[in-house]
Amino acid sequence: MNATSTPKKITVRFEPIGAEIRVDSPISVMLAAAEAGIALEHPCGGLGVCGKCIVRVRGNHVEHSQADQHLLSPEELEQNCFLSCQTVLTGDTVIECQAGRETESGLVVIHGVNAPIELKPRVRRVRLEIPPPSLSDQRSDATRLLYAVKQAGILADRVHLSCLQTLPQILRDNQWRVSVICREGEIISVDPVGDDRRILGVAVDVGTTTVVTSLNDLETGEELSVRGAANEQLVYGQDVISRVNITLDQKSGIHQLQEKIIQTVDRMIESMLEETGYPSDSIYLVQAVGNSIMQQLFMAIDPAPIAITPFVTAVSGLLQFPAHTIGLESARHSQISVSPVIAGYVGGDIVADILATGIHQARHPSLLVDIGTNAEIVLGNKDRLMACSSPAGPAFEGGHIFHGMRGIPGAIEAVWVEDDTIHLKVIGDGDPVGICGSGLIDALAVLLHLEVVDETGRLRARDDFAGPEWIRERMGPFKKGHSFCLTCEEQKPIRITDKDVRALQLAKGAVQAGIRILLDQWGISLEELDSIFICGAFGSKINPVTAQQIGLIPPIVLEKVRFLGNTAHIGAKRMLLSDKELNMGVFISEKVCYFEVSGHPSFQDLFGLSLGFGRKWDLL
Amino acid sequence: MNATSTPKKITVRFEPIGAEIRVDSPISVMLAAAEAGIALEHPCGGLGVCGKCIVRVRGNHVEHSQADQHLLSPEELEQNCFLSCQTVLTGDTVIECQAGRETESGLVVIHGVNAPIELKPRVRRVRLEIPPPSLSDQRSDATRLLYAVKQAGILADRVHLSCLQTLPQILRDNQWRVSVICREGEIISVDPVGDDRRILGVAVDVGTTTVVTSLNDLETGEELSVRGAANEQLVYGQDVISRVNITLDQKSGIHQLQEKIIQTVDRMIESMLEETGYPSDSIYLVQAVGNSIMQQLFMAIDPAPIAITPFVTAVSGLLQFPAHTIGLESARHSQISVSPVIAGYVGGDIVADILATGIHQARHPSLLVDIGTNAEIVLGNKDRLMACSSPAGPAFEGGHIFHGMRGIPGAIEAVWVEDDTIHLKVIGDGDPVGICGSGLIDALAVLLHLEVVDETGRLRARDDFAGPEWIRERMGPFKKGHSFCLTCEEQKPIRITDKDVRALQLAKGAVQAGIRILLDQWGISLEELDSIFICGAFGSKINPVTAQQIGLIPPIVLEKVRFLGNTAHIGAKRMLLSDKELNMGVFISEKVCYFEVSGHPSFQDLFGLSLGFGRKWDLL
Numbered sequence A, B: 001m002n003a004t005s006t007p008k009k010i011t012v013r014f015e016p017i018g019a020e021i022r023v024d025s026p027i028s029v030m031l032a033a034a035e036a037g038i039a040l041e042h043p044c045g046g047l048g049v050c051g052k053c054i055v056r057v058r059g060n061h062v063e064h065s066q067a068d069q070h071l072l073s074p075e076e077l078e079q080n081c082f083l084s085c086q087t088v089l090t091g092d093t094v095i096e097c098q099a100g101r102e103t104e105s106g107l108v109v110i111h112g113v114n115a116p117i118e119l120k121p122r123v124r125r126v127r128l129e130i131p132p133p134s135l136s137d138q139r140s141d142a143t144r145l146l147y148a149v150k151q152a153g154i155l156a157d158r159v160h161l162s163c164l165q166t167l168p169q170i171l172r173d174n175q176w177r178v179s180v181i182c183r184e185g186e187i188i189s190v191d192p193v194g195d196d197r198r199i200l201g202v203a204v205d206v207g208t209t210t211v212v213t214s215l216n217d218l219e220t221g222e223e224l225s226v227r228g229a230a231n232e233q234l235v236y237g238q239d240v241i242s243r244v245n246i247t248l249d250q251k252s253g254i255h256q257l258q259e260k261i262i263q264t265v266d267r268m269i270e271s272m273l274e275e276t277g278y279p280s281d282s283i284y285l286v287q288a289v290g291n292s293i294m295q296q297l298f299m300a301i302d303p304a305p306i307a308i309t310p311f312v313t314a315v316s317g318l319l320q321f322p323a324h325t326i327g328l329e330s331a332r333h334s335q336i337s338v339s340p341v342i343a344g345y346v347g348g349d350i351v352a353d354i355l356a357t358g359i360h361q362a363r364h365p366s367l368l369v370d371i372g373t374n375a376e377i378v379l380g381n382k383d384r385l386m387a388c389s390s391p392a393g394p395a396f397e398g399g400h401i402f403h404g405m406r407g408i409p410g411a412i413e414a415v416w417v418e419d420d421t422i423h424l425k426v427i428g429d430g431d432p433v434g435i436c437g438s439g440l441i442d443a444l445a446v447l448l449h450l451e452v453v454d455e456t457g458r459l460r461a462r463d464d465f466a467g468p469e470w471i472r473e474r475m476g477p478f479k480k481g482h483s484f485c486l487t488c489e490e491q492k493p494i495r496i497t498d499k500d501v502r503a504l505q506l507a508k509g510a511v512q513a514g515i516r517i518l519l520d521q522w523g524i525s526l527e528e529l530d531s532i533f534i535c536g537a538f539g540s541k542i543n544p545v546t547a548q549q550i551g552l553i554p555p556i557v558l559e560k561v562r563f564l565g566n567t568a569h570i571g572a573k574r575m576l577l578s579d580k581e582l583n584m585g586v587f588i589s590e591k592v593c594y595f596e597v598s599g600h601p602s603f604q605d606l607f608g609l610s611l612g613f614g615r616k617w618d619l620l
């Protein structure tokens, strides 16, 4: 009896929409909704902290999570209200959407380095008093306007046609005193002085799983609102490769995927505007970042060649275009800017990571690691930047692991030994139904510590193990190999198999080899590193100690290791708020020396050397 | 009984459209249609040479014109077919449109100087073979495309998003051999080699009365088709000032006027595309020129301040924008370029005139005169350019003249003395119903020659005239003054009154004063002029000898006077076909030193001195 290996299909029905899908059990309501193509609001990105993603659940016995207890009122609890992101479904269910309270301001905890930023947005407002024309000064309205703007210290050399159309009247009706908004050398709006409309911009991090947006005041840098939500493309598959496959299978695939992500972002922006009360046309800029495939899908650019050798993007430079060209209705008057990328598997999100961590300005080299299906690794300082992408595979996300699952309620997220027994921490505090990435790293560290797994990665047979009985009794043959059971008698058995250990070993080997090849290319030892930045959602959940024990993080003093969370969004915001940062992003994308590891012999060698679990790295 | 002074109203009904209007009689079908907002096709611009503007006329006795006899078949003549541009209505009529033959290629006689042009269009095609990517060369598709374009000698630094979307597939499906189209530094289309779509551009001269368009091959410079048609804005008034008044009277006036001109141009472009069989998306560029008010109305830019002191345009520089921003559906994928202007009353059409005549490249100074309600005058050579606009008033267009009318059928277009009698030439060869500009100039010259008008401009009373009886009998008191009758007994009397003479005197005085003030500012005598170019439709119809006799054209050897017709369209074509010419247009617009005559004392002095009919100009 094993719910993960041969997942039971359950039927989930969403009311009042009437959508019904059959999904693998267990699944959170949040993901089930995404797969049904229904955008539930998840302001905090499913972290279980905002208490906004309220649904009512009928028909299936579900336990309230700790977050439910914490964030919902007694009435709500009694009325079968649940937090969508914290609620795992195990049987047929009817979900009533919009059953909750009115939502207030979202709350997303975003950590990051984020050095102070010099506000220098591409959109600027200036108030002008322009000398009126006369028979001896017949320069055109546009000429005198541009001259006045220039005198105010703003570079602009043209006026948008939509402004010109009403320019003569606005100037004369307001005695030549106007408030002017310029964007990238172009005057895009001329209004009476006293019109105090705010100049807003949106930063978007288009993640494969989660999208984060923020609404920002471009004149003050203030973040007015922020949202996190599931990428509605999840309907079409969990990882980038399955999305690319959609584009290959169906002629309209690219457009379907674009529609989903535009829809996601549109809903998030609309929600932020609704919360803050600003109109759509106060958004002048949108800065988007994402991995190369996500960025291309955002713009409906065929992503297929990124997925196959030689892994080439359609475009690597900065792109800027009016919002209507991609149909982003929520910010229809804005200009969209999409980050440059470094390579097919080192995208605009990594450019943003670099900007957020500031490693490109540091004197001493630091390492930046963003672990997902691919681990993007950057090594650099102000003089030099190198990057590679190492094929870690899905093991750290629970993929191809016997009891693996993503980090949703029911997943074992931490494992440790105390008092001669195995302790588990389960997301949502219910019974364990599987194990996610951070749990797997802990588990592997425990098995290494207990010498159940040896330095070569072999999970010993019970007969081959001479240790204490409380360990031995968890060991045993499984399928054609061996396994170790994490759970105790009365729980559903969650096992780590020798195949799982092998998968994790390959994954950490890939990351390690990627790090080592950059250190090797640079000619630097671990000790010389100033910091190691672990970026991305996954990184913020792992235990640095166990990650170091299994060799995923290099063996340096832990003070040097910094876990930063969603740095991609922070970097996007920097590009949004400062022209200098955007230019720096372009500079970085061109400056980074990309090292392609695929098929490279020295990477293969290092990969072989990186498979073991010894803590010695410096054999270069 | 006088049809012109108190014009009879007649009803004209257009079938099968069902539109009905009441208009002043006499009126040509062409203008009646324009006033009814119906776009009849007039491929040759109403010159009566193409034979395409066939309509059937019912209910009102109309004579066939000479052009009808010449261009229509006997069957058509019998079936009451008429050429719309040559047919003058004098009573209630029903017009059947689309009663004629299938139209073939249009025929417009366009004269002009038009020096050989170096083809250097803003849109270029290049065929490329691009090295495919590999693991050791992972540059993005866009990067390698831009690099190949650069190697082919074309400057381009970006790829339009619509191209990027399909770029990966097109490159790979065609083994990296593609045909690329670039516009102004941007790659706008990537197609398989062998796709031989032509790269076309449209030149548009937006005249107040007539619009001329041509369809041109940007790679060969070949003119594929040309059209002339009435500006549908005529519905809202004959001259620019009455159109500006519409924008002041009605809030939506600007947009109504824009709609009319866009409709006019749309129909003309569609007709050219239909004739040549090319699709709309082969039009990549549209180059428009016109006077400042027409240009602003074309773009829906408020033109009101141009019409009142200090006569300021909203914009003077070159404007470029995508066609969809002004709704030009017939060329919806094109980029529109609107000429820079020199001043409120020296517009993009004069910039085009200068380009077409080439005075800006000549060693010796020449004079350029474009006569309409305002006379635009340019004096210049390669080193220096000066311009002014002199308020000639509508007299030369037949406005404010007792029997005045525009140059349409029924108008006296030439007057001369032979064998002691007055000879008249009437447009359309029917009975005279009025007199147009060229006829007025001739008539005034005749009156000066016969000494009926003296050098001060006084039309003598009959008693005050001692000349032969055949002259005296045409003279006589009229209203509170005197008049001279041009027609003979059996014809409707067409008189020149002393007030008419005064109006013409003021008009020619204004032109003369404008010319003289520029010569004065420059410090040059008439004899030193290399040429005098008379531009525009009006200029191509006047008799240079009589124009010189009344002092409208300076007294220099007639070989130096050149009548060029529609140079504005020719100049627009030059800007369309060559980037160099467009840049030259921008340069000219900035270089021309504009002299504002309004309220200028030295212009007033010269104006006074220019009223007489003596032939001495050089009293400077």
Ligand code: FES
Binding pocket: A041, A042, A043, A044, A045, A046, A047, A048, A049, A050, A051, A052, A053, A083, A084, A085, A086
């Ligand atoms: S609690 Fe915030 S999304 Fe669920």
Ligand code: FES
Binding pocket: B041, B042, B043, B044, B045, B046, B047, B048, B049, B050, B051, B052, B053, B083, B084, B085, B086
């Ligand atoms: S004959 Fe050509 S327009 Fe009438």
